Amino acid sequence: GENVEQHPSTLSVQEGDSAVIKCTYSDSASNYFPWYKQELGKRPQLIIDIRSNVGEKKDQRIAVTLNKTAKHFSLHITETQPEDSAVYFCAASEGGGADGLTFGKGTHLIIQP
Amino acid sequence: EAGVVQSPRYKIIEKKQPVAFWCNPISGHNTLYWYLQNLGQGPELLIRYENEEAVDDSQLPKDRFSAERLKGVDSTLKIQPAELGDSAVYLCASSITGGTEAFFGQGTRLTVV
Numbered sequence A: 001g002e003n004v005e006q007h008p009s010t011l012s013v014q015e016g017d018s019a020v021i022k023c024t025y026s027d028s029a030s031n032y033f034p035w036y037k038q039e040l041g042k043r044p045q046l047i048i049d050i051r052s053n054v055g056e057k058k059d060q061r062i063a064v065t066l067n068k069t070a071k072h073f074s075l076h077i078t079e080t081q082p083e084d085s086a087v088y089f090c091a092a093s094e095g096g097g098a099d100g101l102t103f104g105k106g107t108h109l110i111i112q113p
Numbered sequence B: 001e002a003g004v005v006q007s008p009r010y011k012i013i014e015k016k017q018p019v020a021f022w023c024n025p026i027s028g029h030n031t032l033y034w035y036l037q038n039l040g041q042g043p044e045l046l047i048r049y050e051n052e053e054a055v056d057d058s059q060l061p062k063d064r065f066s067a068e069r070l071k072g073v074d075s076t077l078k079i080q081p082a083e084l085g086d087s088a089v090y091l092c093a094s095s096i097t098g099g100t101e102a103f104f105g106q107g108t109r110l111t112v113v
Helices: none
Strands: A004-007 A010-014 A019-025 A032-038 A045-051 A056-059 A062-067 A072-077 A086-093 A101-103 A107-112 B005-007 B010-013 B019-024 B031-037 B044-050 B053-056 B065-068 B075-079 B088-095 B108-112
Touching: A004 A086, A010 A019, A019 A086, A019 A107, A032 A062, A045 A056, A045 A062, A072 A086, A101 B044, B005 B088, B010 B019, B019 B088, B019 B108, B031 B075, B044 B065, B044 B075, B075 B088
Parallel strands: A010 A107, B010 B108
Antiparallel strands: A004 A019, A019 A072, A032 A045, A032 A086, A056 A062, A062 A072, A086 A101, A086 A107, B005 B019, B019 B075, B031 B044, B031 B088, B044 B053, B065 B075, B088 B108
């Protein structure tokens, strides 16, 4: 089955700086890679995703890049703000959608004022 | 539109006792998931339903866990008997069939003492 590794487990950055979270996956058949954000005590919510036929996708201050050859993908957050503080989970799916998601262990992003 | 609703939010039980969690998915979402989230970990799929059929229950510990989704709408996850190691957050999620986004509920935090 799929195995998703996520690093780092904790990331502390100064407000306004950029943050990068990296994930690797094991199954070359995986073709859909979402990122979920979970604020303290709240439900995970999808913030951005990318399919295997795309190398990069941006949405305002967040972007995701995918390297299929190396089987890794990354989340980039620019101009970080206090509300970016949360746990971020990457995931991979063979099915191309929400079914069959394998999640990483999460990165706790801390934005220092 | 109401999101995925789970109850109870918190449950404390003694080991060897039974416990049940309830989930009401978003209206129109045929796919329903139960995930287990241990502290500091990402969600792990327990079971996935398409309407009333369990299409993936390979990770469900069937000796003590059971689930049902009668009428293809609400779902119940049961543990009997509970063990100390079952203490975790149980997340329910739903999506449209073939959709990319899983919508999560707030989860039920189970503590077994």
